[in-house]
Amino acid sequence: MGAHSVFLILFSVIAIAIVVHGQGQAGFISIDCGSPPNINYVDTDTGISYTWDAPFINAGVNLNVSEEYGYPKNPVLPFPLADVRSFPQGNRNCYTLTPSDGKGNLYLIRASFMYGNYDGKNALPEFDLYVNVNFWTSVKLRNASENVIKEILSFAESDTIYVCLVNKGKGTPFISALELRPMNSSIYGTEFGRNVSLVLYQRWDTGYLNGTGRYQKDTYDRIWSPYSPVSWNTTMTTGYIDIFQSGYRPPDEVIKTAASPKSDDEPLELSWTSSDPDTRFYAYLYFAELENLKRNESREIKIFWNGSPVSGAFNPSPEYSMTVSNSRAFTGKDHWISVQKTAESTRPPILNAIEIFSAQSLDEFYTRIDDVQAIESIKSTYKVNKIWTGDPCSPRLFPWEGIGCSYNTSSYQIKSLNLSSSGLHGPIAFAFRNLSLLESLDLSNNNLKGIVPEFLADLKYLKSLNLKGNNLTGFIPRSLRKRATANGLALSVDEQNICHSRSCRDGNRIMVPIVVSTLVIILIAALAIICIMRRESKIRAYSGPLLPSGKRRFTYSEVSSITNNFNKVIGKGGFGIVYLGSLEDGTEIAVKMINDSSFGKSKGSSSSSSSSQVSKEFQVEAELLLTVHHRNLASFVGYCDDGRSMALIYEYMANGNLQDYLSSENAEDLSWEKRLHIAIDSAQGLEYLHHGCRPPIVHRDVKTANILLNDNLEAKIADFGLSKVFPEDDLSHVVTAVMGTPGYVDPEYYNTFKLNEKSDVYSFGIVLLELITGKRSIMKTDDGEKMNVVHYVEPFLKMGDIDGVVDPRLHGDFSSNSAWKFVEVAMSCVRDRGTNRPNTNQIVSDLKQCLAAELAREPKSNHEKKEVVKEKYTKTKSTVQNYSSNEYNSSSGSVSLSFGDYSTFGPMAR
Ligand SMILES: *[C@@H]1O[C@H](CO)[C@@H](O)[C@H](O)[C@H]1NC(C)=O
Numbered sequence: 001m002g003a004h005s006v007f008l009i010l011f012s013v014i015a016i017a018i019v020v021h022g023q024g025q026a027g028f029i030s031i032d033c034g035s036p037p038n039i040n041y042v043d044t045d046t047g048i049s050y051t052w053d054a055p056f057i058n059a060g061v062n063l064n065v066s067e068e069y070g071y072p073k074n075p076v077l078p079f080p081l082a083d084v085r086s087f088p089q090g091n092r093n094c095y096t097l098t099p100s101d102g103k104g105n106l107y108l109i110r111a112s113f114m115y116g117n118y119d120g121k122n123a124l125p126e127f128d129l130y131v132n133v134n135f136w137t138s139v140k141l142r143n144a145s146e147n148v149i150k151e152i153l154s155f156a157e158s159d160t161i162y163v164c165l166v167n168k169g170k171g172t173p174f175i176s177a178l179e180l181r182p183m184n185s186s187i188y189g190t191e192f193g194r195n196v197s198l199v200l201y202q203r204w205d206t207g208y209l210n211g212t213g214r215y216q217k218d219t220y221d222r223i224w225s226p227y228s229p230v231s232w233n234t235t236m237t238t239g240y241i242d243i244f245q246s247g248y249r250p251p252d253e254v255i256k257t258a259a260s261p262k263s264d265d266e267p268l269e270l271s272w273t274s275s276d277p278d279t280r281f282y283a284y285l286y287f288a289e290l291e292n293l294k295r296n297e298s299r300e301i302k303i304f305w306n307g308s309p310v311s312g313a314f315n316p317s318p319e320y321s322m323t324v325s326n327s328r329a330f331t332g333k334d335h336w337i338s339v340q341k342t343a344e345s346t347r348p349p350i351l352n353a354i355e356i357f358s359a360q361s362l363d364e365f366y367t368r369i370d371d372v373q374a375i376e377s378i379k380s381t382y383k384v385n386k387i388w389t390g391d392p393c394s395p396r397l398f399p400w401e402g403i404g405c406s407y408n409t410s411s412y413q414i415k416s417l418n419l420s421s422s423g424l425h426g427p428i429a430f431a432f433r434n435l436s437l438l439e440s441l442d443l444s445n446n447n448l449k450g451i452v453p454e455f456l457a458d459l460k461y462l463k464s465l466n467l468k469g470n471n472l473t474g475f476i477p478r479s480l481r482k483r484a485t486a487n488g489l490a491l492s493v494d495e496q497n498i499c500h501s502r503s504c505r506d507g508n509r510i511m512v513p514i515v516v517s518t519l520v521i522i523l524i525a526a527l528a529i530i531c532i533m534r535r536e537s538k539i540r541a542y543s544g545p546l547l548p549s550g551k552r553r554f555t556y557s558e559v560s561s562i563t564n565n566f567n568k569v570i571g572k573g574g575f576g577i578v579y580l581g582s583l584e585d586g587t588e589i590a591v592k593m594i595n596d597s598s599f600g601k602s603k604g605s606s607s608s609s610s611s612s613q614v615s616k617e618f619q620v621e622a623e624l625l626l627t628v629h630h631r632n633l634a635s636f637v638g639y640c641d642d643g644r645s646m647a648l649i650y651e652y653m654a655n656g657n658l659q660d661y662l663s664s665e666n667a668e669d670l671s672w673e674k675r676l677h678i679a680i681d682s683a684q685g686l687e688y689l690h691h692g693c694r695p696p697i698v699h700r701d702v703k704t705a706n707i708l709l710n711d712n713l714e715a716k717i718a719d720f721g722l723s724k725v726f727p728e729d730d731l732s733h734v735v736t737a738v739m740g741t742p743g744y745v746d747p748e749y750y751n752t753f754k755l756n757e758k759s760d761v762y763s764f765g766i767v768l769l770e771l772i773t774g775k776r777s778i779m780k781t782d783d784g785e786k787m788n789v790v791h792y793v794e795p796f797l798k799m800g801d802i803d804g805v806v807d808p809r810l811h812g813d814f815s816s817n818s819a820w821k822f823v824e825v826a827m828s829c830v831r832d833r834g835t836n837r838p839n840t841n842q843i844v845s846d847l848k849q850c851l852a853a854e855l856a857r858e859p860k861s862n863h864e865k866k867e868v869v870k871e872k873y874t875k876t877k878s879t880v881q882n883y884s885s886n887e888y889n890s891s892s893g894s895v896s897l898s899f900g901d902y903s904t905f906g907p908m909a910r
């Protein structure tokens with residue numbers, strides 16, 4: 001009831017206060033630690049807007065002070081002190097402040113503490129405060145109602161400032177309020193520049209009459225305490241004193257009162273004793289003349305510290321305030337400041353205000369930035385449930401839990417990381433690799449899944465790696481195994497899940513039936529040549545998605561479970577049916593089951609004695625194929641060869657194949673630019689097979705059905721190399737049989753059986769024509785005849801009618817420059833002699849020019865566009881006619897013979 005009314009009163013005043021005081025607190029951070037969620041209010045005493053503290057910290061618990069000290073019993077209790085955040089867990093808990101002025105600037109940070117028996121234990125805790133990695137001060141409380149205020153002036157070394165409470169075993173740290181105020185960076189200088197912070201010792205309003213200064217009187221919101229020994233008099237003025245002459249800007253109510261000695265000839269003296277004689281003190285004394293001095297009167301002042309002059313003689317100005325400070329630190333046990341009048345002075349000395357600080361060195365080092373970034377990434381990836389706040393290694397007495405650091409250089413390094421039993425989920429994050437000086441990594445007893453990643457071997461100082469008690473699968477990468485055997489890395493894994501590659505093959509091998517072994521011979525023939533030379537660079541070139549479960553070899557039952565019992569068919573091809581599958585983590589994949597009949601013909605052609613050897617080789621080569629990566633090649637991510645079945649597992653491409661896409665409604669939205677991107681993507685995939693591998697890989701079955709599109713419509717070439725691996729025909733015909741798909745087969749290859757990259761280029765030309773026209777490679781004409789897309793395009797080109805060639809679904813929305821160039825590239829690919837066709841490097845570069853032409857197009861109204869296109873017809877007509885009269889005619893002539901009953905030759909599109 002009482003508390004409620006306090007709230008009501010507060011909030012009604014708050015509404016007004018917001019209007020009055022809402023401005024002017026720019027850069028202030030005012031946190032009421034421990035307040036209920038989402039509370040923002042204006043403190044009626046100070047006009048300062050406080051916020052709740054959860055946005056600044058994610059540790060600790062919120063509690064109210066006990067009834068005895070809180071509302072309504074204690075109605076004068078400042079609102080921010082009514083509740084606290086306390087930190088029973090972790091030995092270092094940090095608030096993260098990000099001042100809006102950023103790094104390099106000077107800030108005042110103030111923390112307030114009132115115990116108020118919030119925990120009911122009636123035991124006063126003692127704990128330490130740090131700013132970032134450097135010690136600030138110890139917090140000691142004399143009784144439960146005392147409001148202890150700690151203040152420090154500190155230059156921000158980075159954009160975030162950590163204010164940390166450190167438990168030193170003398171009770172649970174807590175905090176009531178935390179404030180940050182931007183200061184003028186040119187004031188409060190010391191001879192150490194930015195190498196020290198200034199911890200407030202005393203800030204006195206001498207000659208005090210009323211007021212604490214504070215915001216809004218004090219723009220920096222300093223709190224000025226009254227200081228009036230009985231031997232001092234107070235003088236004051238109601239006149240104007242300019243406080244803006246220097247950056248110190250003492251508030252009016254502080255500067256307009258001053259102390260003077262009761263007896264004219266006495267000095268004003270202040271003394272204090274330091275427990276640590278090495279403590280360096282700085283005093284800032286404020287002066288302004290408050291009296292109207294007569295012409296024959298003067299006030300001249302000198303300041304002494306322990307008898308030595310701190311300043312020359314000076315006269316306080318009646319117009320503005322001035323600040324005098326010691327240029328060299330005061331050190332020693334006893335300190336005695338004396339403000340005296342000089343012999344010439346007719347008036348006694350005065351002192352308007354004084355601040356005394358002790359300097360705190362910023363000599364602690366930070367953790368290496370790479371390590372900080374890596375561990376922060378690990379923390380957020382796994383949502384590590386530990387009190388991990390502030391700098392990981394520093395201050396060195398209180399590193400993060402589970403972290404060990406080396407402290408012997410000018411920046412600290414993470415040397416060991418123990419995250420065992422920390423509830424980690426998911427794959428082993430790459431960030432671990434960035435902890436490059438790690439010597440010991442313990443990830444045991446978590447829920448980590450997926451493979452043991454190869455990058456762990458890059459941690460060259462690693463001496464101990466514990467991965468036990470996780471759900472990791474697959475092989476231990478060779479490089480890591482090597483480290484374990486050669487370099488004395490102590491490696492702990494669960495043997496039942498993870499194979500030490502070699503023993504795994506020998507131990508777990510499943511007897512492979514004869515049919516498979518035959519197949520394997522073919523596989524070897526096909527794959528042994530693939531990209532061996534450049535395997536390394538391929539791995540680096542790979543930028544597609546990695547299969548999160550690093551597993552690559554699957555059993556039949558696993559394949560069955562992945563595909564939900566072969567539930568969803570997403571394609572059919574000559575080799576078998578393609579199913580949609582999904583891994584544990586939800587990654588979708590395509591599983592291509594290989595028909596028995598695909599290799600049935602070879603049954604009995606190999607002896608069973610060699611089958612085990614062959615199986616081993618099969619796995620080796622399949623693993624090798626798994627390393628062929630390019631962003632425009634569909635990733636082959638796994639296989640199954642458990643004897644019952646063979647399957648190939650690919651990354652799943654959400655938008656299916658280009659053939660289906662072009663004939664679906666989606667093609668309505670397939671702009672010219674997107675078509676060009678698809679063309680460039682697939683050309684790059686092909687370029688990689690032809691020129692990125694030594695010896696080159698000839699795809700043999702380039703067609704729109706083998707170009708897959710992901711959800712961003714990025715194109716990837718699928719099934720490369722497979723027509724060699726799984727020929728439908730008899731073994732003896734492998735060399736001579738014409739492979740490929742009707743509509744795409746290179747007539748030269750058909751006639752000569754000579755296979756090279758230019759055969760792929762021909763097929764790719766057909767693909768490009770399909771992209772341009774939206775037609776299939778072989779279409780039915782009105783009179784029921786089959787017609788090749790080359791024949792379809794030809795008459796339009798002769799007439800110079802680009803509109804007739806390009807897919808009508810584009811509604812003329814394309815650059816005609818680009819279109820002519822694109823058609824030209826496509827037609828050059830289907831020239832009848834392979835040697836006259838461009839190579840894939842050339843194609844990629846030409847297609848990029850097409851794209852550039854399209855991108856350079858200025859959006860035009862329909863009318864203007866037509867004009868441009870028309871002009872272009874007449875311009876390019878001659879080129880096209882030349883072109884068609886030379887070899888294009890003859891090319892189409894020979895191709896036309898090949899079509900018709902072509903389907904007997906190769907496997908159909910899946
Ligand atoms: C503290 O007191 C406030 C106001 O009375 C109340 O809303 C809040 O729930 C209390 N918090 C706790 C932790 O008891």
Ligand SMILES: *[C@@H]1O[C@H](CO)[C@@H](O)[C@H](O)[C@H]1NC(C)=O
Binds near residue numbers: 145
């Ligand atoms: C608590 O300590 C402060 C500072 O010593 C003192 O001013 C105050 O009177 C004390 N309060 C009680 C209740 O003892």
Ligand SMILES: *[C@@H]1O[C@H](CO)[C@@H](O)[C@H](O)[C@H]1NC(C)=O
Binds near residue numbers: 191195
């Ligand atoms: C601050 O510390 C740095 C590094 O120790 C030193 O080079 C520099 O001179 C110091 N600056 C001052 C003003 O002491």
Ligand SMILES: *[C@@H]1O[C@H](CO)[C@@H](O)[C@H](O)[C@H]1NC(C)=O
Binds near residue numbers: 253
């Ligand atoms: C506080 O001091 C000012 C002069 O600095 C004076 O005008 C004002 O009346 C005083 N207020 C109180 C409450 O004494």
Ligand SMILES: *[C@@H]1O[C@H](CO)[C@@H](O)[C@H](O)[C@H]1NC(C)=O
Binds near residue numbers: 186187245
């Ligand atoms: C800081 O104080 C100096 C004088 O000491 C002044 O010239 C400067 O304008 C002040 N800067 C700001 C941001 O107020």
Ligand SMILES: *[C@@H]1O[C@H](CO)[C@@H](O)[C@H](O)[C@H]1NC(C)=O
Binds near residue numbers: 234261348
């Ligand atoms: C100090 O104050 C008292 C009483 O206000 C006054 O009598 C005395 O003259 C003052 N002393 C000086 C030096 O101003």
Ligand SMILES: *[C@@H]1O[C@H](CO)[C@@H](O)[C@H](O)[C@H]1NC(C)=O
Binds near residue numbers: 294296297346
């Ligand atoms: C200053 O002059 C006044 C008269 O104007 C006189 O009363 C006073 O004694 C003089 N004071 C001093 C210190 O000479």
Ligand SMILES: *[C@@H]1O[C@H](CO)[C@@H](O)[C@H](O)[C@H]1NC(C)=O
Binds near residue numbers: 447469470471
């Ligand atoms: C490993 O995964 C299986 C099934 O996914 C689960 O039943 C088991 O509890 C997991 N083991 C661990 C240690 O998390």
